[in-house]
Amino acid sequence: MMNQIFKKIYTTTILSLFFLAFVQAQTDSTRTLTVAGNCAMCKKRIETAAKMHGVETAVWNAGDNLLQIKYNSQKVQLEEIKKNIAQVGHDVDNLVATDESYAKLHECCMYPRLENGKIPEKKTITTGNHDHPHTVTGVVVEENQKGDLKPIVGANLHWVNLPTKNTRTNENGVFKLDHKEGFDQLVVSYVGMKPDTITIKDLHEVIMITAKGNVLMEVEVKGIRRSNYIDRMTPARLEVLTGKELFKAACCDLSESFETNASVDVVSADAVTGSKQIQMLGLSGIYTQLTVENLPGPRGLASPLGLNSIAGTWIESIQIAKGIGSVANGFENMAGQINVELKKPQNSERLFFNAYANNMGRTDVNLNLSQKVGQHWSTALLLHDNFMYNKSMNFSHNGFRDIPVGNLFSGVNRWFYENGKGLMVQFGVKYLNDDRTGGQIDFNEKTDKGTTNRYGLGFDIERVEGFAKIGYVFPENKHRSIGLQLAGSNYNQKSYFGLNNYDSEQQNGYANLLFQDIIGTVAHKYRVGASINYDNYNEWYLKDNNFKRKEVVSGAFAEYTYSPSEKFDAIIGLRQDYNSLYGWFTTPRIHLRYAPISGTTIRASSGRGQRTANIFAENTAVLASSRKLVIQSPDIYDKAYGLQPEVSWNSGIAIDQSLQIFGREASASVEFFHNNFSNQVVVDYENPREINFYNLNGKSFSNSLQTEFRLMPAPHFETRFAYRLLDVQTDFESGRKTKPLLAKHRGFVNLAYNHHAGWSVDYTLNVVGQKRIPSTAENPVEYQIPTASRAYATMNAQISKTFGKEKNFTVYVGGENLSNYFQRMPILAADQPFGNYFDTSMLWGPLTGRMFYTGVRYFIK
Numbered sequence: 001m002m003n004q005i006f007k008k009i010y011t012t013t014i015l016s017l018f019f020l021a022f023v024q025a026q027t028d029s030t031r032t033l034t035v036a037g038n039c040a041m042c043k044k045r046i047e048t049a050a051k052m053h054g055v056e057t058a059v060w061n062a063g064d065n066l067l068q069i070k071y072n073s074q075k076v077q078l079e080e081i082k083k084n085i086a087q088v089g090h091d092v093d094n095l096v097a098t099d100e101s102y103a104k105l106h107e108c109c110m111y112p113r114l115e116n117g118k119i120p121e122k123k124t125i126t127t128g129n130h131d132h133p134h135t136v137t138g139v140v141v142e143e144n145q146k147g148d149l150k151p152i153v154g155a156n157l158h159w160v161n162l163p164t165k166n167t168r169t170n171e172n173g174v175f176k177l178d179h180k181e182g183f184d185q186l187v188v189s190y191v192g193m194k195p196d197t198i199t200i201k202d203l204h205e206v207i208m209i210t211a212k213g214n215v216l217m218e219v220e221v222k223g224i225r226r227s228n229y230i231d232r233m234t235p236a237r238l239e240v241l242t243g244k245e246l247f248k249a250a251c252c253d254l255s256e257s258f259e260t261n262a263s264v265d266v267v268s269a270d271a272v273t274g275s276k277q278i279q280m281l282g283l284s285g286i287y288t289q290l291t292v293e294n295l296p297g298p299r300g301l302a303s304p305l306g307l308n309s310i311a312g313t314w315i316e317s318i319q320i321a322k323g324i325g326s327v328a329n330g331f332e333n334m335a336g337q338i339n340v341e342l343k344k345p346q347n348s349e350r351l352f353f354n355a356y357a358n359n360m361g362r363t364d365v366n367l368n369l370s371q372k373v374g375q376h377w378s379t380a381l382l383l384h385d386n387f388m389y390n391k392s393m394n395f396s397h398n399g400f401r402d403i404p405v406g407n408l409f410s411g412v413n414r415w416f417y418e419n420g421k422g423l424m425v426q427f428g429v430k431y432l433n434d435d436r437t438g439g440q441i442d443f444n445e446k447t448d449k450g451t452t453n454r455y456g457l458g459f460d461i462e463r464v465e466g467f468a469k470i471g472y473v474f475p476e477n478k479h480r481s482i483g484l485q486l487a488g489s490n491y492n493q494k495s496y497f498g499l500n501n502y503d504s505e506q507q508n509g510y511a512n513l514l515f516q517d518i519i520g521t522v523a524h525k526y527r528v529g530a531s532i533n534y535d536n537y538n539e540w541y542l543k544d545n546n547f548k549r550k551e552v553v554s555g556a557f558a559e560y561t562y563s564p565s566e567k568f569d570a571i572i573g574l575r576q577d578y579n580s581l582y583g584w585f586t587t588p589r590i591h592l593r594y595a596p597i598s599g600t601t602i603r604a605s606s607g608r609g610q611r612t613a614n615i616f617a618e619n620t621a622v623l624a625s626s627r628k629l630v631i632q633s634p635d636i637y638d639k640a641y642g643l644q645p646e647v648s649w650n651s652g653i654a655i656d657q658s659l660q661i662f663g664r665e666a667s668a669s670v671e672f673f674h675n676n677f678s679n680q681v682v683v684d685y686e687n688p689r690e691i692n693f694y695n696l697n698g699k700s701f702s703n704s705l706q707t708e709f710r711l712m713p714a715p716h717f718e719t720r721f722a723y724r725l726l727d728v729q730t731d732f733e734s735g736r737k738t739k740p741l742l743a744k745h746r747g748f749v750n751l752a753y754n755h756h757a758g759w760s761v762d763y764t765l766n767v768v769g770q771k772r773i774p775s776t777a778e779n780p781v782e783y784q785i786p787t788a789s790r791a792y793a794t795m796n797a798q799i800s801k802t803f804g805k806e807k808n809f810t811v812y813v814g815g816e817n818l819s820n821y822f823q824r825m826p827i828l829a830a831d832q833p834f835g836n837y838f839d840t841s842m843l844w845g846p847l848t849g850r851m852f853y854t855g856v857r858y859f860i861k
Contacts, residue, residue: 031078033067035060036091036111039208041141041149045109049088052076062208067092079522079563087478094232094566094595099316103347106151107172108139108208113229135756135807136200138207139173140188152190152211160185160197176805227718227752228261230656230669235561235569235591236325237603237654237671239263241318248752248762249798250814250853251312252356252364252386254340259796259816260764262708262722262748263320264338266307268847270621271826271840272438272457274403275304281322281335281673281704282726282742286611286618287648289325289333292340295467295487299332300535301506301617302463302491309410309432309463311384313354313366313857316341323652323673324589324607327557327573328514328527331587334609334648335675335702345370345380345416349859358853360403361390376419382412392441395822395849398830402848404438404457422475427468434461439498440833449496455833457624459495479522485512497623498833502541502616509534525561530554539616541629549640551612552580557587569593573607581639585610585647599658606651612640613681615693621841622691626834632694644695648677666711675702685774685841686734698731702739716755722748738772741844745769745791758802767793771844776828783829783837789844792821810857820850 035046043060050058050067054075060067069081085092089101091113102110140155151173158166161183169175177186186198188209200207227245231238241261249259255276258264265279278285290297290306298306318340325333343352352368363386370380386408393402414428437445439456448454471483491506514529532554539547555577562570571591578584589607596602615631616622622629633642652673659666677700684692708722724746728739738744747767754760771789798814823845829837 030068030070033069033082033093034065035067035085035093036065036113037062038109038111039139039141041106042090042109042111044149045088046085046090049085049090050081052081052084055081077521077523078566082566083479083522094569096231099341099344099347103344106139107174108141108151135176135805136179136207137174137176138209140169140175140190140209140211141173142211149210155188155190157189158187159183160187163187228720230667231319232601232656235571235593235603236321236323236605237656239320241320243316246312246315246318247760247800247810247812247857248750249764249796250356250358250812250855251315252366253308253312253384254310254315255307257312257315257318260750260752260762261320262706262720262724262746262750263322265746268843269304270624271402271843271847272400272404272624273304273459273620274308274436274438275620276307277304278307278338279742280338281675282702282728282739283335283675284618286613287335287609287675289329289337290340291329291337293342293469294329294339295469295485296508296510296533297340298463300491300508300614301493301504301537301539302489303614304617304620305434305459305461308386308408308434310340311364311366311382311410313352313368314342314382314384314412316343316348322654322671323605324591324609324650326571326591327559327575327587327589328512328529330531330533331553331555331575331577331585331609332611334611334646334650335673342412342414343368343370343380343382345378345414346372346418348380349861351858351860353858354855356853356855358851360393360848360851361388362403363387364855377415377417379413379415382414384408384410388436393848394441395847396824396826398825398827399440400455400827400830401438401441404436406434406436408432408434408436422473424471424473425469428466430463430465430467432461432463434459450499452499452834455498455838457495457497459493461491461493461495463489463491465489477517479525480517481515483514485514486510495623500541500623501543502539502623504540504617505536505538507534507536523562523564525563527559527561528557530556537614541616547616547637547641549581551640553577567595579612579645581612582645601656602653603655604651604653606649608647608649610645610647612645613643615641615643615681615683619683619691621839624840625691626829626836626838627685627691627841628689630690630692632692641693643681643693644679646677646681647679648675650675661711662713664712666709668707668709670707671705673702673704675704677701680730682730682732684732685740686732686737688774688776688779688839689836691841692733694733696731697733698736700730701728703727716753718750718752718754720748720750724748740772740774741789741842743769743771743791758807760798760800760802762798764796765793766795767791768845773842773844776842779828779837785825785828785842792845793819794821794846795819806861808859808861811854812857813852813854815850815852817846817848817850822846822849 037046043062046060047058050069055069055071057070082092082095086095086097087101089097089105091097140152141149142152143149152169153171155169156166157175157177167175167177184200186200188196227242229240231240246257251257255266258266266276269275269277278288280288298309320338322336325337348370350370354366356364365385367383372378388403388405391401391405395402410432412428412430417425437458440454443454443456448456466488468486474480487510489508493504495502510533512531516527518525535551537549555575557575559573573589575587587608592604594602631641636642654671656669677696680696680700682694682696704726706724710720712718726744728742729736749765751763769791773787773789775787776784795818796816798812800810800812803809826843826847828839828842829835832838
């Protein structure tokens with residue numbers, strides 16, 4: 001059925017593309033583009049890049065960030081002009097400059113990145129607006145007769161009111177000067193130039209002072225950078241969380257990086273192990289592809305505790321894409337993709353230090369170091385150490401530690417090389433060691449392990465990974481490039497849960513070769529490649545059960561992008577793979593983007609995904625409960641536990657609308673995604689004495705509807721409101737039921753105020769609706785619980801203050817779950833951990849109550 005539907009969509013799309021190519025042919029040669037920039041240096045750079053062969057005039061205005069161009073559409077395509085502008089580091093309409101090109105801009109030119117093709121929130125200039133003590137920033141440049149600009153190093157500046165307090169411009173012509181109430185006249189002087197006095201119109205924004213013929217004048221610079229935005233240009237709806245967004249919470253590791261986000265939920269997988277799990281579109285995190293810089297992230301056996309292994313201070317940004325992904329990234333994406341971009345050696349701080357501690361006994365220490373080595377090389381060392389030694393933390397007073405104690409250490413050493421001639425190389429190594437012990441509060445591993453004296457659990461995990469990315473851009477054709485991605489890892493886990501032992505090993509190897517180019521013009525792009533993924537699994541459950549498998553998946557893919565104008569994009573992808581266990585399979589995918597009018601963007605996507613389940617690693621409650629494990633297959637040692645691979649089709653549509661409310665930028669969005677499984681490994685908890693695994697016999701689907709509204713009601717004040725409705729159902733052996741332990745309704749509010757004096761205040765409210773709880777009616781009365789949870793709300797808040805001339809020292813304090821709501825009975829039969837009714841899997845709410853923390857951050861550029 002789905003194959004027929006997709007074929008119809010495919011055919012209709014092809015016909016639509018030819019029709020749109022005809023009706024949307026551009027006849028006018030005068031256009032207005034939004035190009036992000038700050039100053040006169042930006043103006044020179046943007047106009048030079050825009051004046052390609054076939055472009056008659058190009059004029060950029062810093063006041064409104066609009067570029068007026070007149071060009072011959074027979075000689076040059078509009079997308080080619082945009083591409084040229086983006087290559088020099090400036091976002092333009094529906095094209096984002098790469099982080100590398102943006103990082104090469106002058107210090108003064110670090111403009112606010114475009115959101116939805118628009119400059120973020122503008123401010124109205126009024127003389128003396130917010131006239132209070134703070135630090136102003138500016139740049140002094142000199143313009144020669146040719147119009148070229150260069151920074152003036154060593155220019156002197158002081159306020160008329162305070163001539164004894166002055167500053168000098170640095171090697172980039174940039175200065176910082178403390179401002180006090182009533183100060184608005186700035187004296188600028190430089191050897192060989194006549195001193196001049198300038199009245200500053202806006203004391204908040206970057207001050208641009210240009211010297212030409214000994215005449216100095218101020219240029220207004222406007223705009224702020226948002227911490228969370230929707231990328232307007234990509235056919236797939238991409239939500240970007242910047243480093244500024246991550247600082248809204250303590251964000252010690254990746255699992256805590258989504259606390260201020262409405263799209264991703266992170267929940268505890270059970271009541272004793274401390275493992276966290278992502279939920280997106282109402283589906284478990286195993287259906288969301290997690291990548292690190294588009295290389296495989298923690299997957300397979302490493303997925304349960306993988307979120308804890310990536311430190312928050314390592315992260316430069318996070319991109320969240322819902323629905324089906326690109327075929328270039330593989331076939332496993334079924335509900336979405338989360339890509340984590342780590343800090344790059346070539347443009348990150350030389351030193352970044354973070355220390356965190358909370359009242360529950362947890363301490364985190366992070367240290368990032370980066371260094372340029374010669375002209376072409378740079379390297380970085382990222383370190384993370386987590387300590388938890390509070391054995392008595394037990395909010396529910398059931399005698400069990402809410403969080404295992406121990407130590408987690410992880411580190412990354414990475415290298416970057418660029419020769420300036422098109423060749424870029426990145427490579428590095430990652431290491432993780434996680435050693436923790438949990439269970440009953442008075443459990444002693446030395447005397448109680450392997451006995452029924454007290455219940456305990458522990459795991460000792462070591463993971464080593466190597467990675468490399470090699471890319472080459474052809475100098476004679478900037479649109480043509482070739483890249484090779486390589487990764488390999490070794491994962492080793494030794495663990496025990498009461499009297500149950502579970503040890504596992506996984507070796508993984510991955511390679512992906514990509515080539516991309518255009519066909520004639522940038523309206524027609526293509527990408528082709530081939531990949532191979534090797535997994536060697538070895539699992540020992542209860543010592544006597546050894547599950548082994550080697551799974552090799554190799555394949556090739558092709559992807560075509562059609563962009564006849566800035567209003568329309570279509571990406572059609574197809575990949576063919578061979579799985580050494582299950583044979584050949586095909587993965588078609590399509591993405592469409594249409595912007596009918598300014599400010600409105602409509603996206604649609606559809607495609608297939610496939611993955612192999614790892615039932616033990618992905619369901620830790622199997623190991624930490626007395627439920628009987630039942631795998632319903634003819635031969636549980638055949639292939640992957642004798643079960644078939646999971647296959648689903650995901651289709652979705654999203655609409656984003658930019659608005660003007662009370663003269664301020666705002667946006668609203670609505671999205672709907674439907675995921676339908678043609679096969680699923682069903683995890684069945686409906687019998688309280690068993691946990692059953694079997695192939696789907698019937699239907700399993702999820703529907704996700706989410707709306708979101710964003711507004712800046714006042715300067716420096718960001719607000720986001722969201723509501724999500726989920727309908728997730730599966731045909732279990734006992735009948736069709738909604739997914740257990742999943743809320744149908746969720747409300748979200750995030751408020752963030754950032755004052756230029758260094759103060760930041762952030763508040764997040766989550767309202768979670770009722771969840772269905774599998775029946776425990778067959779248990780004794782004392783071990784029965786209701787079939788539905790309560791609705792509840794959690795609140796997080798943080799206040800931070802930045803100090804220092806370079807604003808490089810920050811102190812932050814905050815609290816999580818301020819409403820102090822937690823599940824009162826997270827473990828069934830906690831008084832009989834070795835009995836028949838002990839169960840840690842019925843966790844539907846927060847495991848811990850109110851928590852407070854504090855920390856410091858310090859960096860050197």
